[in-house]
Amino acid sequence: MTNTKRVTEGYHSEGNKDRRVKKTLISNLKLIGILAILIMCVAVASAESKEEIFTNSTHHSATSSVTIQNDHLKIEVGNNGQYRGWTAAGDAIFYPYGTYPWSSFMTIKVNGSIYDNAPWSSNLDNYLTQETVKKSPVETETKWYIPEENLEITQNIILVSGQAKFILKLKNKGTTTKTVSVRYEWDTQIADNDGAPLREEGGDLHEFEIAFEPVTFSYWSAYARPEPGSLVIYATWDTTPDKIIFAHWPEAYGTLWDYSWSSSRRFYTPGYTTYPYSDSCVLMYWKDIILSPGEERNIIVYYGTTVGGGVNVDVSTYPKDKEYYAPTENIKLSVKVTDANGSLLDLKKTEFQSVCRWK
Numbered sequence: 001m002t003n004t005k006r007v008t009e010g011y012h013s014e015g016n017k018d019r020r021v022k023k024t025l026i027s028n029l030k031l032i033g034i035l036a037i038l039i040m041c042v043a044v045a046s047a048e049s050k051e052e053i054f055t056n057s058t059h060h061s062a063t064s065s066v067t068i069q070n071d072h073l074k075i076e077v078g079n080n081g082q083y084r085g086w087t088a089a090g091d092a093i094f095y096p097y098g099t100y101p102w103s104s105f106m107t108i109k110v111n112g113s114i115y116d117n118a119p120w121s122s123n124l125d126n127y128l129t130q131e132t133v134k135k136s137p138v139e140t141e142t143k144w145y146i147p148e149e150n151l152e153i154t155q156n157i158i159l160v161s162g163q164a165k166f167i168l169k170l171k172n173k174g175t176t177t178k179t180v181s182v183r184y185e186w187d188t189q190i191a192d193n194d195g196a197p198l199r200e201e202g203g204d205l206h207e208f209e210i211a212f213e214p215v216t217f218s219y220w221s222a223y224a225r226p227e228p229g230s231l232v233i234y235a236t237w238d239t240t241p242d243k244i245i246f247a248h249w250p251e252a253y254g255t256l257w258d259y260s261w262s263s264s265r266r267f268y269t270p271g272y273t274t275y276p277y278s279d280s281c282v283l284m285y286w287k288d289i290i291l292s293p294g295e296e297r298n299i300i301v302y303y304g305t306t307v308g309g310g311v312n313v314d315v316s317t318y319p320k321d322k323e324y325y326a327p328t329e330n331i332k333l334s335v336k337v338t339d340a341n342g343s344l345l346d347l348k349k350t351e352f353q354s355v356c357r358w359k
Contacts, residue, residue, distance in 0.1 A: 054098060059120055062079050062080045062100035063078075063079060064100070068137060073087060073088065073162065077101065081132060082117055084096055087305060091190070094188070104187045105118040106168075110178060114257060139158045143155075150178070152173050153171075160302075166300070172296075179289070179290055180289045181285070181287045182285070183285050184284045185283055195272065200217045201217035201220065203217070206246050207267065207268040209267060213243040215240055221235070222282075232305075233303065233304065234302075234307045242286055243284075245261050245282070246267065250279055253281070268280055
């Protein structure tokens with residue numbers, strides 16, 4: 001009876017039972033918390049830094065470089081044709097770290113065969129016929145020739161005012177028709193933000209992956225921050241891409257052509273500006289370019305602080321010292337449009353569209 005009574009008394013009190021349950025729950029929660037912290041620590045300790053990804057995966061990479069510069073931009077081009085750049089103020093417009101450029105690269109596909117200068121693959125390096133040379137203070141040139149494809153590839157990068165003009169020349173030197181496709185992977189760090197938010201012309205600012213096919217806009221832009229007033233860099237083209245993907249660089253870097261994007265995958269995380277939480281890139285595709293024997297085709301893209309093929313637009317309001325306007329008030333704009341040489345363009349003879357966004 002004594003033992004039975006003790007057991008009965010021990011569980012008769014609901015207060016004692018609640019306290020025991022609570023203690024057990026608290027102990028279990030503490031254990032779960034400790035395990036979660038340990039798992040996170042192991043994950044962080046084992047994760048590669050962005051530079052280690054390059055070091056641990058390099059097959060070929062640039063071993064030297066040349067730099068071109070004007071009053072607006074500076075572009076460094078590796079001897080293997082890879083590149084990175086900055087504004088004249090020193091703000092990055094591509095990922096800037098490493099001894100030489102490495103994190104942005106191109107892929108050439110000829111009749112289904114892939115050639116590239118990605119550091120972890122880089123079979124295109126075997127076909128260099130002219131390592132990058134500095135043709136002038138504002139122009140570089142790199143050349144490749146793939147004999148089994150009879151394809152000559154020439155890359156020229158030219159600084160034109162506030163833009164870097166990327167020209168890729170594809171020439172069929174064979175006697176049969178070739179089908180050539182091109183992919184650019186551009187690692188978009190703007191200023192200190194490696195996960196630059198991205199926007200297509202007329203669209204929303206994106207922080208998650210998204211694809212555009214066909215491409216119906218004339219430029220995309222990359223932002224140092226989502227907030228107004230941050231540095232913005234623009235990409236436009238004379239040769240419209242067939243497809244564009246705003247992507248998370250850590251996944252895209254390991255691909256040469258196809259990329260399985262996901263609308264739930266972030267490339268910019270608010271509060272973070274570095275890999276892996278914030279790390280954006282842009283994939284641009286030009287597909288199925290038909291080259292007859294002896295034919296040459298060019299892909300031309302511009303990237304910099306202005307929009308358009310070497311056209312600069314300066315917009316000011318009148319009066320200049322007025323900061324705020326009523327919703328129904330008329331605003332007088334003064335627009336000055338100049339070409340790459342600084343000469344005024346006649347807007348009456350030029351198709352010009354202005355899009356205003358109000359914050």
